[in-house]
Amino acid sequence: MRAPVSTMVRLLAVCALLLSAAAAHAQAHGSDRAKAAIVVNFAHFTRWPAAAFREPGEPLRLCVAQRSRSIAAAFGAHEGRRIGSRALHVDLDPAAGSAAGCHLLFVHESAGPAAPTAIATAGAGPTLTIGDFDGALAQGGMVELVLVNDALRFDVDLRALRAASVELSSEVLRLARQARR
Amino acid sequence: MSPGRATWLHWRAALDAAPLTLRLRWLLTSVAVASAAIGCLALAGVGAWFQLAHTRGEAGEIARTLAYTLRAPLAFEDVRAIRDSLEALGERPKVAGAWVADADGRVVGRWGALGERDPGTLVDDAMAGPLVVALDVMLEQRRVGRLTLAIGLGDMHRTLAIELAAILAGSGAGLALALALGRRLAARIAEPMTSLARASAAIAAGGDYTRRLDGAGADEIGAAVRSFNRMLDEVQARDAALADANRTLERRIAERTDALARETRRAVDASQAKTRFLATMSHELRTPLNAVIGAAQLLQPARGAPGQAQLVGVVRDGGAALLTLIEDVLDMARIESGALEVARVPFDLVECVESVLAAVAVTARAKGLALAAVIDPALPAWRSGDPVRLAQVLRNLAGNAVKFTLEGEVVIRVGVGAAADDLRFTVEDSGIGIDAQTQRRLFQPFAQADQSATRRFGGSGLGLAISRQLATAMGGTIAVASELGRGSRFTLSLALPQATPPSPEPALDPFDVAVLEPHEASAEALVALLARIGCTPQRCRTGADLRAWQRATAGAGWVLADAAALAAAGTAVDPARLVELSALAAAEPHDGARSLLRPVLRPALEDALRDAPLTQPAPLDALEPRHDVAPCVLVVEDDPTNRLIVCSMLERAGYRFATAESGGDALARLRERRFDLVLLDWRMPDLDGLEVARRVRAGASGAAARATPIVALTANAFAEDRAACLEAGMNDFLTKPVHAAQLVRTVERWTASREAVVAV
Numbered sequence: 028m029r030a031p032v033s034t035m036v037r038l039l040a041v042c043a044l045l046l047s048a049a050a051a052h053a054q055a056h057g058s059d060r061a062k063a064a065i066v067v068n069f070a071h072f073t074r075w076p077a078a079a080f081r082e083p084g085e086p087l088r089l090c091v092a093q094r095s096r097s098i099a100a101a102f103g104a105h106e107g108r109r110i111g112s113r114a115l116h117v118d119l120d121p122a123a124g125s126a127a128g129c130h131l132l133f134v135h136e137s138a139g140p141a142a143p144t145a146i147a148t149a150g151a152g153p154t155l156t157i158g159d160f161d162g163a164l165a166q167g168g169m170v171e172l173v174l175v176n177d178a179l180r181f182d183v184d185l186r187a188l189r190a191a192s193v194e195l196s197s198e199v200l201r202l203a204r205q206a207r208r
Numbered sequence: 209m210s211p212g213r214a215t216w217l218h219w220r221a222a223l224d225a226a227p228l229t230l231r232l233r234w235l236l237t238s239v240a241v242a243s244a245a246i247g248c249l250a251l252a253g254v255g256a257w258f259q260l261a262h263t264r265g266e267a268g269e270i271a272r273t274l275a276y277t278l279r280a281p282l283a284f285e286d287v288r289a290i291r292d293s294l295e296a297l298g299e300r301p302k303v304a305g306a307w308v309a310d311a312d313g314r315v316v317g318r319w320g321a322l323g324e325r326d327p328g329t330l331v332d333d334a335m336a337g338p339l340v341v342a343l344d345v346m347l348e349q350r351r352v353g354r355l356t357l358a359i360g361l362g363d364m365h366r367t368l369a370i371e372l373a374a375i376l377a378g379s380g381a382g383l384a385l386a387l388a389l390g391r392r393l394a395a396r397i398a399e400p401m402t403s404l405a406r407a408s409a410a411i412a413a414g415g416d417y418t419r420r421l422d423g424a425g426a427d428e429i430g431a432a433v434r435s436f437n438r439m440l441d442e443v444q445a446r447d448a449a450l451a452d453a454n455r456t457l458e459r460r461i462a463e464r465t466d467a468l469a470r471e472t473r474r475a476v477d478a479s480q481a482k483t484r485f486l487a488t489m490s491h492e493l494r495t496p497l498n499a500v501i502g503a504a505q506l507l508q509p510a511r512g513a514p515g516q517a518q519l520v521g522v523v524r525d526g527g528a529a530l531l532t533l534i535e536d537v538l539d540m541a542r543i544e545s546g547a548l549e550v551a552r553v554p555f556d557l558v559e560c561v562e563s564v565l566a567a568v569a570v571t572a573r574a575k576g577l578a579l580a581a582v583i584d585p586a587l588p589a590w591r592s593g594d595p596v597r598l599a600q601v602l603r604n605l606a607g608n609a610v611k612f613t614l615e616g617e618v619v620i621r622v623g624v625g626a627a628a629d630d631l632r633f634t635v636e637d638s639g640i641g642i643d644a645q646t647q648r649r650l651f652q653p654f655a656q657a658d659q660s661a662t663r664r665f666g667g668s669g670l671g672l673a674i675s676r677q678l679a680t681a682m683g684g685t686i687a688v689a690s691e692l693g694r695g696s697r698f699t700l701s702l703a704l705p706q707a708t709p710p711s712p713e714p715a716l717d718p719f720d721v722a723v724l725e726p727h728e729a730s731a732e733a734l735v736a737l738l739a740r741i742g743c744t745p746q747r748c749r750t751g752a753d754l755r756a757w758q759r760a761t762a763g764a765g766w767v768l769a770d771a772a773a774l775a776a777a778g779t780a781v782d783p784a785r786l787v788e789l790s791a792l793a794a795a796e797p798h799d800g801a802r803s804l805l806r807p808v809l810r811p812a813l814e815d816a817l818r819d820a821p822l823t824q825p826a827p828l829d830a831l832e833p834r835h836d837v838a839p840c841v842l843v844v845e846d847d848p849t850n851r852l853i854v855c856s857m858l859e860r861a862g863y864r865f866a867t868a869e870s871g872g873d874a875l876a877r878l879r880e881r882r883f884d885l886v887l888l889d890w891r892m893p894d895l896d897g898l899e900v901a902r903r904v905r906a907g908a909s910g911a912a913a914r915a916t917p918i919v920a921l922t923a924n925a926f927a928e929d930r931a932a933c934l935e936a937g938m939n940d941f942l943t944k945p946v947h948a949a950q951l952v953r954t955v956e957r958w959t960a961s962r963e964a965v966v967a968v
Binding site for chain 2: 061065068071072109110111178179180196198199201202
């Protein structure tokens with residue numbers, strides 16, 4: 028008599044899990060989480076010009092251009108995290124024109140055609156732009172994430188960085204696969 | 209007690225007994241070693257601690273630097289970059305291994321010799337190594353990984369070893385220096401004390417207080433040395449003072465002793481000179497005095513005017529008194545000069561006492577005093593002692609008693625004394641007595657009852673002093689008990705041991721004898737005497753008593769009776785069995801009865817009781833020659849007067865005689881012819897009597913003369929003189945002044961046995 032009862036309990040538990048995951052839409056993939064972690068890590072090693080912030084306690088805005096729920100979930104997990112003296116604010120759905128106020132802009136490959144626009148709008152202000160799609164540097168991005176042997180690496184466009192008055196720490200630059208001038 | 213503790217105590221004892229130098233050295237050595245060891249330990253400890261802390265600090269530094277470098281590679285999970293960072297540790301040879309773990313604890317990088325090991329198995333070991341330092345790698349507040357470093361301690365150990373070697377070398381050098389210094393210091397501290405101890409021991413052992421210690425420093429030891437030296441000074445000074453005082457004292461004692469000895473010698477010499485002078489003078493005085501007395505004796509019976517006879521009596525008595533005085537003085541001198549000797553020869557007590565009685569009887573009779581000697585018949589008569597001295601003492605006491613008694617009696621009693629051999633002689637009189645005060649100094653020289661008594665009774669006052677001295681010399685005592693006006697009693701207590709009689713005395717027939725004597729003491733004396741000679745005496749106080757006795761004895765016994773008492777008793781007694789007792793020599797016994805003169809003496813009593821013809825003591829002129837051929841006597845005497853007197857006495861007694869004036873003369877005469885007896889004077893100018901006797905006995909005058917009896921004529925009546933006479937070969941001696949009766953009795957005794965002598 029016991030075996031049917033335990034089997035029933037297991038079935039109920041699986042059903043409950045499935046139901047809850049569907050309801051949240053927030054389950055991120057492992058690679059997406061790694062990307063989010065790397066992007067946030069860049070915030071640690073980046074120095075913005077003083078004009079980038081209107082007031083001292085202003086949060087650091089991380090804008091994410093994407094159309095992936097997994098990515099959104101991965102980045103959302105970093106909301107409120109302390110970066111130096113500031114808190115991290117993750118903007119998952121920035122308006123096309125609002126990218127100007129972002130300190131960090133990550134353009135996910137899921138953004139599709141909107142991606143270059145997003146980079147271009149951001150390119151005017153002191154915003155570190157990171158993209159994980161092929162040709163991100165060529166489209167005006169400053170950092171392009173690449174997958175090398177299952178490990179996330181990155182390339183850096185030093186000219187773009189200089190143009191935006193955003194400095195990347197030498198520690199990070201040393202890790203770059205390739206730094207373009 | 210534990211063995212360890214025992215060993216410790218043993219070492220403690222050994223240390224306490226060790227010399228000071230050694231102890232100080234040990235002390236300094238142990239202090240130096242201990243301090244070096246402690247210093248070494250402390251330095252090594254501190255060094256090790258510093259090294260460890262330094263190594264740890266260095267490891268921390270490396271870890272922090274590396275962790276910073278690893279921040280970005282860890283954050284971006286760049287394994288290659290991590291490896292590159294770790295490679296930089298190649299510049300750090302101390303790091304033996306490094307491990308980097310990511311935030312999830314996965315090891316993402318390893319480096320070094322120990323790198324293959326699992327960092328979880330590493331244990332931090334400060335002694336052997338490795339030191340393990342682990343550090344979280346932080347990005348902002350986020351931990352991105354963990355760095356673990358293992359630091360090898362080989363370097364630190366090497367450094368420590370070098371450090372330790374340096375410390376040990378330094379400590380060793382310090383120790384050696386300390387020891388060397390300590391040795392010298394110990395020697396310097398101990399040396400003065402050692403020398404002080406050595407010197408004081410040497411001084412104590414040798415008694416040489418002239419030694420001094422040197423090397424006095426300014427410290428306490430120096431002070432002790434100085435004090436010791438000061439003490440030695442003091443001791444030496446005291447020794448010197450003491451020796452000085454001793455010498456002075458000895459010198460003074462010696463001086464005093466010498467002076468004392470000189471004084472003593474002078475005093476003794478003076479005393480001896482005085483004694484010699486006294487003796488010589490007494491002797492010289494006696495010779496002419498003997499002549500005077502002898503001449504007076506010869507003169508007395510001569511017919512002449514009554515007044516003349518009286519004068520001759522005065523001369524004789526005066527001479528006798530003078531002679532007694534001289535004898536006393538001579539005795540005193542002898543006693544004082546210590547020349548007194550006491551003989552110990554067998555003698556007859558009864559004879560001795562009776563000789564005293566006889567000596568004082570004449571005076572007593574003349575004064576009308578009753579005189580008696582009561583000798584306990586139970587006492588054995590033969591005694592060992594000095595009869596001459598005893599007689600002298602008793603004569604003195606009895607003479608005094610007679611002298612100081614005007615009427616009544618003088619009684620001598622001899623009885624048993626306090627001890628076994630002790631005899632008690634008492635002389636009682638009914639005289640004037642002596643008061644208590646005089647009694648105390650009675651026995652000192654020249655102490656008569658009083659000065660008036662001296663005048664009244666005459667006498668030198670030496671008698672009692674001499675008596676006491678003689679009694680003391682014989683081992684006896686003299687005591688006096690007296691009451692003024694009631695008489696005196698002198699008691700002589702003397703030890704006279706019994707002696708064996710020379711020959712059994714001829715026993716008298718055991719007569720029954722009745723004694724009719726009104727005078728108590730005389731009766732007592734008679735009864736005692738009769739009992740002694742073997743008779744059975746019976747005291748009769750009344751005629752009735754006498755008659756009763758006559759009935760009991762059936763008339764066989766003898767009656768000794770006072771004539772007056774017998775007459776008063778009114779009892780008829782057979783005159784042949786009667787002996788009358790009279791107080792006067794001249795009293796005539798009536799009806800042919802025998803008579804006895806009071807006091808009755810033993811020889812007279814024995815004669816009276818024998819059946820033999822009565823021999824009466826005859827007056828001198830009544831003596832008749834009783835021999836057909838009278839014995840011939842050689843009188844050897846240098847003094848013509850004395851020679852004349854002796855010859856006259858012999859002539860009157862009917863003896864023949866010849867004279868010799870010197871010793872040599874005597875020897876010649878003896879060689880010429882045979883004599884029956886030799887009367888030999890002691891003191892003669894050429895050969896004295898002793899020498900003559902010795903030569904005669906040696907045969908100097910022929911064989912015949914060797915057996916001739918020799919009687920000494922001497923003024924010396926003492927025991928030693930008598931012994932000297934007998935030793936020289938003489939047979940008897942007569943004392944001067946020579947009394948006619950005594951002379952005749954002696955000559956008779958020695959010539960009676962001439963036949964026997966000739967036969968020898």
